[in-house]
Amino acid sequence: MAVTIRDVAERAGVSTMTVSRVLNESDRVQSETRQKVEQVIAELGYVPNGLARGLSSQKTGVLALVVPDVSNPFFTKMVRGAENVAWHNGYRAILCNTESDLNREKAYLEDMLAQRVEGLLIVPTSDQSRRHLNLVQQHKVPVVLIDRSVEGFNYDLVEGDNLGGARRLVEHLLSLGHRRIAMLSGPLDISTSRDRLKGYRQALEDAGIVYEPELVIQTNVDQRGGYEATRQLLQLPVRPQAVFSVNNLAAVGVVEAVREAGLTLPDDLALVCFEDIDYASVICPFLTVMAQPAESFGTLALQLLLDRISGRAVDPRHVSLSAELIVRESCGAKQVRQPLELPVVS
């Protein structure tokens, strides 16, 4: 059907191996021959069959990025960073969107294994991703986790300082005089939710405030989840004074619910959250956030992956990136900036 290497070889009057050598830029081809072959390739619009190539050579030059939600700006910034590094190192990166659905995640991972990608970057859906990841490891395909760790799966990881970041956000709220602080948490089988909850509790404890379970609502870390959780919070007998949202999209839901209830931010309810939303922040610098260097997550993770692929790395490495507190209006304070700290490699 399609043009094959044989067609090219025939028309150029050489063997398929010679064409193959031209394709792979081996220098063992006379320049006249090479030119002739290249001309025929152009004439026929020949594109080598990657399947056959990969099957034979065991190399595809493709890396896969697997994320739970492509519409989350944090992940897309990360993806851009990773894609760029991949590109400049001669790899293509393909992206898979799992919609936080374990079945899809499994299917995509198996598919990527089947397609023989040379490495995987993944933001796992939850600790339950471990089963899939074990399969990947069993196939000896290098993996690097981003943003979320997976319990019982010790491997290369680039994550944020979730505990510390959460703590600082809550401390900030405390410093503004808030005592009754709610947390909008994600599912506890996601490491970031766990760690941020820990940070929240530590900050409260250090301030001598008793932890009240009814103030912590577990929900999905998207806009809808934030919206519903906030409605729940607003119905409590004694309303919280402030909310710490586990991430940016959930915070959007908070804003929505608060407005719908006819209340005002930050007067009726102060709000802080993890992760910034760039575009929104420029249009109106409103949310007080713990901003993470998303693009660096991607570039660093891809570096780790390349190290793994080339066999340079040995033990699992963990990179922890600090976040930056950006104080805006939603917390009810005026603007201050803390410098971004450097990455810590352990």
Add this chain to the structure above:
Amino acid sequence: MAVTIRDVAERAGVSTMTVSRVLNESDRVQSETRQKVEQVIAELGYVPNGLARGLSSQKTGVLALVVPDVSNPFFTKMVRGAENVAWHNGYRAILCNTESDLNREKAYLEDMLAQRVEGLLIVPTSDQSRRHLNLVQQHKVPVVLIDRSVEGFNYDLVEGDNLGGARRLVEHLLSLGHRRIAMLSGPLDISTSRDRLKGYRQALEDAGIVYEPELVIQTNVDQRGGYEATRQLLQLPVRPQAVFSVNNLAAVGVVEAVREAGLTLPDDLALVCFEDIDYASVICPFLTVMAQPAESFGTLALQLLLDRISGRAVDPRHVSLSAELIVRESCGAKQVRQPLELPVVS
């Protein structure tokens, strides 16, 4: 190295074809045999080699989505829509990010052809993408264009009503009394820029206003581009009263530049743009926009693609989706909503 179909066959005491039949869910296998084989597959963690499979069967079950910028929320919403439809039809969708770079676009397209994807959804970088697209067509791989058409390439297309939308936005500005209206346009080899510019000119003409070339600035349709173009506009001897930005990200740049210049929106400069940014709009409903049904772009386009793949479609089809004017603050008027019109298939 890895577990192959032969290993499975041997261990299960059957031939490779029987294993293959189990994998492909053919019913020509006795249920005992099937169970035995499935058990061995699970034991060995066998994942069939997609390369070999695709090579032999000429089918991969993979579709590719190629977009210029994964961090543009319009594109990611579109991607989600498309991915969902693909998934529910038994296809996997992989995403390629070209960064509006023709070379990357070319490389990814060739790669996707090489990987023998069964169909392509693409938001082309510009009219110059035609060369790559011709290559795709030559390989008889079904393609559907989204959002942008390509001059000289007549194929399935899902796009917005760019001319009409632009016109309505500018008419809205005119109705608010603005006469000196600037346009922040993208490169004219991108169809959306061309059509929106046309709409802008039509609206002015109909209002009896002379077109002033100095008021139209061509730039990149991202934040940086919008920022730089606005700085240029603000330095004109006679400042414009309003700006129509070709897209949402460029509008973010406008906001940035205006604020930096110590001016205020919409008092010193009114602003309207194409395409909404969901999250930003919830946090603060500020930009007056022509909102496009991004997700529908994706789902419809993928439907068209599936039709093509199954050979149902014949002539190129064009779907045009209307946009919705959402009046907020940046134009300097109070809020009004127009209903979304239904898609038109031609």
Add this chain to the structure above:
DNA sequence: GCCTCTAATGTTATCGGTAACATTAGAGTA
């Protein structure tokens, strides 16, 4: 002139599956 060596190119087997055809065994039939 003969031999060695190397650069350029060719031949063959193989990667891991599936398509297409072949075989086998038992059921149904006359």
Add this chain to the structure above:
DNA sequence: TACTCTAATGTTACCGATAACATTAGAGGC
């Protein structure tokens, strides 16, 4: 009983490249 038919399974060739080894021809040494 012999014969056909079909369900279950096996054999072989091939998809389109490349790895590994083979061949060839001319350059250069003696």
